[in-house]
Amino acid sequence: xxLARQLFQExxxxxxxxxxxxxxxxxxxxxxxxxxxxxxxxxxxxxIVADNGSTDGSQSIAEKHGARVVHVExxxxxxxxxxxxxxxxxxxxxxxxxDDSYDFTxxxxxxxxxxxxxxxxMGNRFKGGIKPGAMPPLHRYLGNPVLxxxxxxxxxxxxxxxxxxxRGFNKDSILRLSLETPGMEFASEMVVKATLHQLNIxxxxxxxxxxxxxxPPHLRSWRDGWRHLKFLLMYSPRWLFLIPGxxxxxxxxxxxxxxxxxxxxxxxxxxxxxxxxxxxxxxILGVELMCFSIFSKxxxxxxxxxPTTNSINRILRKFSVEKGVLAGAxxxxxxxxxxxxxxxxxxxxxxxxxxxxxxxxxxxPSLTLVIVGVQTIFSSFLFGVISxxxxxxxxxxx
Numbered sequence: 347x348x349l350a351r352q353l354f355q356e357x358x359x360x361x362x363x364x365x366x367x368x369x370x371x372x373x374x375x376x377x378x379x380x381x382x383x384x385x386x387x388x389x390x391x392x393x394i395v396a397d398n399g400s401t402d403g404s405q406s407i408a409e410k411h412g413a414r415v416v417h418v419e420x421x422x423x424x425x426x427x428x429x430x431x432x433x434x435x436x437x438x439x440x441x442x443x444x445d446d447s448y449d450f451t452x453x454x455x456x457x458x459x460x461x462x463x464x465x466x467x468m469g470n471r472f473k474g475g476i477k478p479g480a481m482p483p484l485h486r487y488l489g490n491p492v493l494x495x496x497x498x499x500x501x502x503x504x505x506x507x508x509x510x511x512x513r514g515f516n517k518d519s520i521l522r523l524s525l526e527t528p529g530m531e532f533a534s535e536m537v538v539k540a541t542l543h544q545l546n547i548x549x550x551x552x553x554x555x556x557x558x559x560x561x562p563p564h565l566r567s568w569r570d571g572w573r574h575l576k577f578l579l580m581y582s583p584r585w586l587f588l589i590p591g592x593x594x595x596x597x598x599x600x601x602x603x604x605x606x607x608x609x610x611x612x613x614x615x616x617x618x619x620x621x622x623x624x625x626x627x628x629x630i631l632g633v634e635l636m637c638f639s640i641f642s643k644x645x646x647x648x649x650x651x652x653p654t655t656n657s658i659n660r661i662l663r664k665f666s667v668e669k670g671v672l673a674g675a676x677x678x679x680x681x682x683x684x685x686x687x688x689x690x691x692x693x694x695x696x697x698x699x700x701x702x703x704x705x706x707x708x709x710x711p712s713l714t715l716v717i718v719g720v721q722t723i724f725s726s727f728l729f730g731v732i733s734x735x736x737x738x739x740x741x742x743x744x
Contacts, residue, residue, distance in 0.1 A: 360384070360391035360457065361436030361517075364413075364444040365426035370402040372446040372558040377411040379450035389457060395444065396430030398422070424532025428525060431517065440514040445557035447480060448512040455550035456514035465519040465545035468505045468537065469512035469552030479556045484567055493574050497534065500582040503541040505549055509533050509574070512552050519545055524650075530570040531577040538581050543653055581652070587639035595632025601625035602714065606707045619706040626714040633718050637725045644732050662733065670726025678719030684712025 362380040366373060377393055384391045395408035396416045405415050418429030427441060438460045442448040448469075459467040476486060494508040511533070523539040525532065540547055557563065579586045604610065605622040640661065646652040688708040 357390050358435045360389050361434035361439045362393045363430040363439050363441040364395050366395045366404050366444045367398040368400045368402045369444040370404050373404050373407050373444050374411050376444045377413045381412050383451045383453050394430050396426040398426040422528035423530050425528040439517050442512040445559050447555050447557040459548050460514050464548045465516045466540045466547045467514040468549040469510040470507040470549045471510050471552055471554040474551030474553045476554045480554045489571050496578055500585050501541045504547050505537050508537050531573040534574045534577050583639045583642040587635045591632045591635030594628050598625045598629030622710050626710050630717055667726050667730040671723050674719045674722030677715050681712045681715030
């Protein structure tokens with residue numbers, strides 16, 4: 347790179363980035379507004395259109411109105427934005443849709459927060475205002491509030507509008523997150539990873555207007571909503587596996603313990619050994635889900651998908667395969683003792699007919715302990731295998 351070109355790039359403070367796929371109807375006005383903002387605010391910047399394979403002449407429109415076009419071959423909203431982010435010359439980037447639903451002349455709040463040192467500045471349409479017809483009722487009252495609420499609950503994020511398409515960020519900070527989702531879930535990935543990596547996040551009110559296109563939007567409500575929800579769940583092993591596992595385990599153990607003492611009747615409904623059998627199943631499922639939580643979190647941390655946490659560090663420090671095998675073997679032996687007890691009770695009756703309600707109260711908890719013990723033994727070995735990644739290993743006693 348020549349010295350002159352390097353100096354030119356260093357002078358650019360802000361890149362205004364627009365993903366584009368056949369936006370000929372509204373692209374010109376969006377680019378003009380963005381350039382007008384740069385001139386009015388005297389910010390040294392550029393406008394980039396990340397084209398994702400438009401066939402309606404969007405590329406020439408962008409160039410004619412003074413934008414730099416970056417051609418992105420991989421299809422998808424996230425892919426287009428990643429291509430534009432990598433090509434941006436500005437220290438800061440403000441991204442927004444090219445459908446004229448966001449006002450590119452009103453970016454002062456984003457620039458101000460970025461200059462203050464925030465890594466990610468989210469727009470919030472619910473604070474800034476949603477004009478009539480700008481957002482379908484399904485998105486306004488269900489999709490966005492629910493998904494944003496889940497994101498805030500799962501990750502303690504300060505963002506109140508996870509899916510606002512207008513947002514600004516420090517380029518270097520966002521590149522360090524290694525964003526990679528190609529579709530609409532890119533919006534969630536940016537917020538989630540920024541939160542997990544403890545970046546400085548804030549938000550500014552943003553106004554959403556009806557887009558100026560005559561064709562339907564690229565967004566598909568149920569498909570893209572599911573992709574967002576799936577991403578949020580997969581990045582939160584605690585809420586996907588651990589919490590449901592703890593709840594199931596607690597319910598199963600409590601019900602099994604109560605029914606082991608005898609049947610109970612509530613409002614003329616009697617719960618007996620059949621209920622106890624299902625309670626045992628719930629207990630086993632709970633243990634399985636809790637193991638899944640540990641495995642998935644450990645893998646994501648060791649693979650660099652998520653930052654490490656104090657809980658994982660404690661587990662790696664204190665846990666060993668030997669300890670897990672010992673705990674599993676203890677549970678297995680307790681279950682085996684219970685099974686022998688049940689067998690002895692049967693033998694006392696000359697291996698004849700027994701009262702199911704009596705013997706099953708011994709065999710069901712015993713078999714549950716046997717299964718959970720075996721689960722624990724082999725889960726411990728699986729934990730050890732996963733921990734071999736990057737040469738971590740588990741602590742060895744000696």
